[in-house]
Amino acid sequence: MTEKKVSRKPHEGGASRQGGGWFDGLSDRKKDLVCAGFMLLVVYVLFWKVISSNMDLAASGPGDFVATHNWVNALDHIRETEGVDALWMPCLYGGMPVASSLLFPRGVNYLETGLTWVAGIVFGFSDAHYFLLHVFLSGLFMYMLARSLKLPHLGALLAGCVYMLNPYAIGLGASFHWSKLAVFSYIPLLFLLTRRLVERKDLLTFGLLSATVGTMFLNRHPQIAFYGMLLVGSYF
Numbered sequence: 062m063t064e065k066k067v068s069r070k071p072h073e074g075g076a077s078r079q080g081g082g083w084f085d086g087l088s089d090r091k092k093d094l095v096c097a098g099f100m101l102l103v104v105y106v107l108f109w110k111v112i113s114s115n116m117d118l119a120a121s122g123p124g125d126f127v128a129t130h131n132w133v134n135a136l137d138h139i140r141e142t143e144g145v146d147a148l149w150m151p152c153l154y155g156g157m158p159v160a161s162s163l164l165f166p167r168g169v170n171y172l173e174t175g176l177t178w179v180a181g182i183v184f185g186f187s188d189a190h191y192f193l194l195h196v197f198l199s200g201l202f203m204y205m206l207a208r209s210l211k212l213p214h215l216g217a218l219l220a221g222c223v224y225m226l227n228p229y230a231i232g233l234g235a236s237f238h239w240s241k242l243a244v245f246s247y248i249p250l251l252f253l254l255t256r257r258l259v260e261r262k263d264l265l266t267f268g269l270l271s272a273t274v275g276t277m278f279l280n281r282h283p284q285i286a287f288y289g290m291l292l293v294g295s296y297f
Contacts, residue, residue: 084214084215089214092214093204093208093214096204096214096215096217096218096221097201097204099218100197100200100201100204100218100221100222100225101183101197103200103222103225103226104193104196104197104200104225107226108189108193108196111187111189111193112184112185112187112189112193113185115187115188115189116189118189118192118234118235131152132150132152132153135147135150135151135152136150136159146159146160147159148160163278163279163281163283169279170276170279170280172272172275172276173243173276173279173280176194176198177190177191177194179194180193180194189234191239191243192233192234192239192242195239195242195243195245195246196225196226196230196231196242196246197225198246198247199221199224199225199230199242199245199246199249200221200222200224200225200226201221202246202247202248202249202250202253203220203221203223203224203225203249204217204218204220204221205217205249205250205253206220206249206250206252206253207220207221209253209256209257224249230242230245233245238282240280240281240282241282241284241285243280243281243282244277244280244282244285244286244289245285247273247276247277247280247289248277248285248288248289248292250273251270251273251274251277251289251292251293252292252293252296254266254269254270254273255270255293255296256296258270274286274290277289
């Protein structure tokens with residue numbers, strides 16, 4: 062006996078492969094843009110009052126918030142009275158270097174300056190635009206890392222949102238540890254570029270990695286930057 066061949070119309074049997082909604086029909090580049098836009102929208106929704114009312118995220122009570130303002134006021138006083146940037150902080154830990162400790166670098170963090178200027182426009186020049194920028198960058202860079210590890214777009218989006226909205230990172234806003242969050246946001250990018258440099262060994266990746274490392278260390282929290290370098294060292 063011979064088997065009969067069943068002919069199918071072009072639209073039969075392919076619906077399951079072609080279905081999945083409008084998102085599955087997008088190109089990879091468009092999917093990346095949609096996911097990045099979604100994370101930015103999440104930041105807008107969660108921090109809308111901060112953006113629209115220019116509310117202050119930091120608590121006004123004692124602790125690091127007050128201490129930081131005292132340091133900044135002391136540096137401003139030295140600058141105004143002596144006409145130079147202080148190289149030594151006399152009222153912190155009984156005396157502490159300013160420039161060599163990387164706690165108060167001035168005018169040299171070019172990449173961060175450009176990103177902060179763009180964030181001012183995106184977030185309506187809210188006083189918290191520096192903080193909101195790095196909340197978003199945390200999610201974006203983690204999304205990029207997850208995609209480089211071959212996670213699907215929605216899986217990478219979930220990873221980005223979890224990293225972006227973890228309570229520790231968001232809580233840094235209230236304690237005025239914004240510089241810690243800034244460095245924290247670059248760690249996924251640091252790891253991504255390190256892996257890419259090992260795989261490709263090209264000059265562009267080396268330059269991007271160098272810019273990332275420099276920006277991390279110039280974001281006024283070398284402790285977290287050091288932790289990021291420990292992560293890279295453990296990878297090697």
